[in-house]
Amino acid sequence: MDTASEGLDNERTWAGAVAAAIVALVGGALVFPKLVYDGFIWHYFWGPVVADAKGASCAVRESGTTKFISDAEACATAPEPVAVPGYTLVSEVGYAVTLIVALLGVVFLLRRLDVGRERSLFYALFPFMLFGGALRVVEDANDALRQAGAEAIPFPWNTLIISPIIYFTVFFVTLAALVVSVALARRGVFEEYEYSLAGIGTLVLAATIGYLFLLALTTGRVGLHPQVLVVVLVGATLVTAVVWWGIGRYVPEINAGTGFIGAVIIWGHSVDGVANVAVLDWAGALGLEGEYGAKHPVNDAIINITSSMLPESVTSVIGTAWPFLLVKIVAAVAVVWVFDEQIFEESPRYAILLLIAILAVGLGPGTRDMLRATFGI
Numbered sequence: 319m320d321t322a323s324e325g326l327d328n329e330r331t332w333a334g335a336v337a338a339a340i341v342a343l344v345g346g347a348l349v350f351p352k353l354v355y356d357g358f359i360w361h362y363f364w365g366p367v368v369a370d371a372k373g374a375s376c377a378v379r380e381s382g383t384t385k386f387i388s389d390a391e392a393c394a395t396a397p398e399p400v401a402v403p404g405y406t407l408v409s410e411v412g413y414a415v416t417l418i419v420a421l422l423g424v425v426f427l428l429r430r431l432d433v434g435r436e437r438s439l440f441y442a443l444f445p446f447m448l449f450g451g452a453l454r455v456v457e458d459a460n461d462a463l464r465q466a467g468a469e470a471i472p473f474p475w476n477t478l479i480i481s482p483i484i485y486f487t488v489f490f491v492t493l494a495a496l497v498v499s500v501a502l503a504r505r506g507v508f509e510e511y512e513y514s515l516a517g518i519g520t521l522v523l524a525a526t527i528g529y530l531f532l533l534a535l536t537t538g539r540v541g542l543h544p545q546v547l548v549v550v551l552v553g554a555t556l557v558t559a560v561v562w563w564g565i566g567r568y569v570p571e572i573n574a575g576t577g578f579i580g581a582v583i584i585w586g587h588s589v590d591g592v593a594n595v596a597v598l599d600w601a602g603a604l605g606l607e608g609e610y611g612a613k614h615p616v617n618d619a620i621i622n623i624t625s626s627m628l629p630e631s632v633t634s635v636i637g638t639a640w641p642f643l644l645v646k647i648v649a650a651v652a653v654v655w656v657f658d659e660q661i662f663e664e665s666p667r668y669a670i671l672l673l674i675a676i677l678a679v680g681l682g683p684g685t686r687d688m689l690r691a692t693f694g695i
Contacts, residue, residue, distance in 0.1 A: 329426045336419065351382070356399055360384075362408045365401025371477045373464050377401045405482075413482055420489065421671060427493075428667050431500050433511060435666040440579055440674055442499075442512040443492065445519030447586070447678045450488040451685025452526040453479055458686075458695045459533055459540050466539045491522060530693050541694030545604055549596050550688045554588035561588075561647060572655045575662060579673055580654035586677045587650040590684030591643030597691045599637025606691055617642045646680065 346354035356379045365384070369377035374386035376393035378400050387393050393400060405413075428434030457479040460471045471479070478487045495518040496511075503511035533540040562581045565572045573580040594617055596604060617639070624638040653676055661669045 329430075332419075332422055332426060336423070356382075361399035361401055362406055363412065365399065366403050366405070366409070367477050367480050367483055368473075369401050370403035370480050371473050373461070375402070409482075413485075421675070424493070424671060425667055428671075431497075433496075433500060434670060436512075437577075437579060437670065438510070438512045439515075440582075440670055440677075442515040443519065443674055444582070444677075445516060445523045446488065446492045446495070447674075447681045448685050449491075449519060449523040449526060450485075450678065451682045452523060452530070452689055453484060453488060454481070454682070454686040455530060455689040455693065455695065456526060457481070457484060458690055459530060459693065462539045462695050463533075463537060468537065468539070470533065470537075492519075495519065495522075527689075530689065534693055539695075541607075543604065543606060543692050543694055546596060546606070546688065546691040549600070549604065550589060550593045550684075553592040553596070554585055554684075557588045557592065557643070557647065558585040561651065565651070572651065575658035575660075576654050576673070580657075583654055583673065583677050583680075584647065584650045586681035586684065587646040588643070589688065590680045591646035593684045593687040593691070594642050595637065595639045597687055598639040601691075604691070607694065620645060650680065 343354070343359065347359060360379050365377050365379065368384065369375075369386065372386045374388055375390045376387050376396065378385045378387060378393075378396045380397070387396060393402065425434075433439065456471075457476070460469060460476055460479070463470050469476075477483055495515055499508070499511040499513075499515035499518065502508050502514050508514045530540065531542075534542045558581060561584055562573075565580075576583070597606070598621070620642045621638045624641050625633060628638075657669060657673065
């Protein structure tokens, strides 16, 4: 365990490294704008976002200005730097490094605030994980409305809900809620900071879903299929209940460390798995219009493997997405098993943050898939 002086040194090292990186990027962009800004920052990070926000096939940076092209063939012959909506290997590495740095910063912040050692933080942040997935559906709805000529959130505000910027938006909303909640608790407004933190999360989640309901009632492009919501939530709950009962009955050592948090982890990943099965295999039975495809590379690969191994006469009956649900359950149970009591005793803050991240990886995409189908987007 770090001493107080060692912890302070680690914080200073982290802050110095972050400041140095920012100075290098900003300074480089000012001194070498074509090389650093156009060729790196814009090309791999900001360009794909603005191209997506404008609904363009690509964006081209030329003489300090950005041009948007809707023709895919023209994008292929355009001079570099050309930015296409989506991710590249460079941007994925950059975002992964940013995530690690941000998590370290959060650990230092939690230590400064003297919170985060209790498991109650995990439950207090639960609404924010649902909020992240719901906000992604607002992005999907805005894209659908834009294609119909009725964009609800105009540029540049829509960049805040476009991937990957949306992850920073959710992160800073959550971070602000945490700081405000701790401040309110220390002023005696609330007995514990977790109450107000969960309340803020529930409020932003309700506002986001309420906005989607408003779009469903006032626009023709956003629909409403509540049966999807029922099927996914009930299905995920039943799957979790069966798995959790089996663990407690036959291998109780699996959840000895996490306790009920383990059940929440399995439920979150079950939502992702059941949502994929419902949308990809049961769309017709649920009355969904349009075509839905796998958004996760792993899910897409599993579907392709299932399709190649089983005859069409079988897959037409049982579908091809159900193995993804099995993979999600196995992975979630394995993660729960890894987090034993020793991890919580030695590094409780790291353990709680990692479990929050693990739940978000499953519940976030699952919430998005479930709500997209619910609102017919």
